[in-house]
Amino acid sequence: MKTPQAERERSLPDSRLPHRKRALRTKSDSDTLPRPGAAYLLPAVIFFGVFAVVPLALVVVLSFSSWPGFGEIQWTGLDNWERLLGDSRVWESTRITLMLTALGWLTQTPMALLIGVWAAGPQRNRAVLSSIFFLPLLLSSAAIAVLFHRFLDPNYGMARELGPLFGLPDGNIIGSSQGAFITIVFVSGWQWIPFHTLLYQAGARNIPTVLYDAATIDGASRSAMFWRITVPQLRHTIVTSSVIMVVGSLITFETVLLLTGGGPGGATRILPYLMYTAGFESFEMGYAAAIATVLVVVATTMSLIIVKFSGFAKMRSTLEGM
Amino acid sequence: MTASSPIRRRTFLAAIGASATALATGACGSDDSDNSGAETVDPADASGEIDVWALTEDALNPVSQDSLDRFFHTEESNVTANLITESNDSYRDVLQTIIDTDQRPDIFFNWGGGSIRSYVQAGLVEDLTPYLENDPEFRDTFLPSVLEAGQIDGAYYGIPMRTMQPKLMFYNTAVFDDVGVSVPTTWQEFLDAADAFNDAGITPVAVAGADSWTLLMWVEYLTDRLGGAQVFRDITEGTGEGWRHPAITEMVNTIRDLVDRGVFGNAFASVQYDDSGPLLEDGMAAMMLSGSWEYTNFLNSNPDFVQNSLEWGPFPAIEGGEGDPDNVAGNPTNYFSVHANSPLKEVAIEYLKQEMGSDEYVQDLLDIGDIPAVADIEPLIEGHEHEEYFSFVYNMAANAPNFQLSWDQAIDRPQAEPMLEAIENVFLGNLDAEGFIQANEDAAS
Structure with missing residues (x-):
């Protein structure tokens, strides 16, 4: 005979009380429940294997060869890797890539966090403004890059008016090393902040209002609520957003290709562009594969570092004790 | 008449599949390459299909199609020809993927030099030297300087198939009149004119610094005028030593001086190629060094400007320089090459022999504004709507002691990108002569 207490618990979502629920379940009960077997994984595993693991393995294999894209593959052992370690262009590109990633994270995270929390409010004007603000999400990277290039032309665009505001007379913005670098950071931000705002908006809406109610009763100021409730509660969103941001920055490509072509003088020649x-351009597939392998290693390492040091791996709920 | 069709996606995918197989078999260390086994057939009783690959170009494709029809669409011919086109952006990638597979073309468009050197070394391109040497009439159909520019390691692999594109100076005479200077013919006059324009607040020379290949034009001409044609020939040896020639140092110093004088204005590094022509057209700049195609661009955007205030001339002679002032830099032309493994290569060569210099073909090219590298076509140019410009460009190329292929096309691919970047850095003031030479030597080693 089931008690009313057991009946109530059963109606709760599984995740909330899993172990207690299992204890209450009878043997015959669990046997009739359809449980996912290993076969359910198969489509995803095949897809991931064919389109991710196999190409990745081939790239690593290719990095030990010399191949122009046709004909015989020459196995050259560690030649590409030796060349890579001694290639000043690779090191310079790595430095630029890491700078771009760091600067991208530093500018995008606070902006997206603030706008996301603001947009999470229930007011109607916020809903309207944030849906307008999300528009860049609908544009392709290529279109955005081309648009900004027209915009930044020193003679026919706005650069002549804008440049002096940033200490760049004559509108020579993307023609100067620093200007080009900042332009890439800005355009990437313009394009991706809306996406991360969306993450933060969703995250902020999930914070139980009782926390703010309690804080209000305690007399907490708005900024205290932001720093002591909102930001800690968004911890997991910050980690997720950061991983996406960092990996995304590491593989930025179209923006650089179309906006600066790696220039001027290699000032924005990031690793993916070098690859x-x-x-x-050079049809040195083996060497390109070696650079690609470096990119994979760097991106994986960085996302592992973020996950490890943020405590994300422990998966502790931000709603503990609620 | 069959319409030209894009290279089928399926063909391309099949080729990628084939490459993957090559990768797999290559991994087993097998050696099954077979570049020598192509059987040739006597043109008279040949039958089959010939695939001709070209760029997708609205004006040129019908001319090529007509030419193929004239040769293959006859009673006697049992061979049919397919014109297959691919856009400029992807042509090189598709060709690279497919050149060593069963889907390979029989005749293919290319830019000569570095664009086919690796295919030549892999034995995939038919050596046309014997055909040209045994048939002087065939050889003399084309301008010698252009034919020579298409040589690789002393042998001919390409037949000129379309317009020549020498680089030359363009001037906006309206701006010259306003400021009261005349169009320069010598280097000193050029510098004086530049100073005068700077004083008048007009950018002396339009250059698209955001696209390094436009900066390369200045490097090519200055090197040639200062040190002669041999300087770059030594560089193409690829050992890196060629860059040590004193003319290279002088060239870098000259460019740095030009930049410091404000000859290119202060924002040239932000200007993209598409926005550089309009600067000359709108009178915001007075001079421009560009390829002969620029005339067509001006004609399309502003016929009045071409009519009233466009003038052109060779790159100024430099007093005391070793180079011949008649030397020309640019893209000598584009070429048709024949695949060495094509079973119908004799037919393909016969087609090129008969058609690439024929009066009909030349006339068709002239009608779309192309100036082909065919010898003695002055009578056909005479009386043409753009006779003045056409005959200037034609004579410039025809009389050039040396027609230098663009450097980024002529040197080995892996060295081109670092070279262009180093050139950008010279213009930006980030590299001096020693740094420039060092960067190129590093790339060559």
């Missing part, structure tokens, strides 16, 4: 020129 592209090695593979599809």
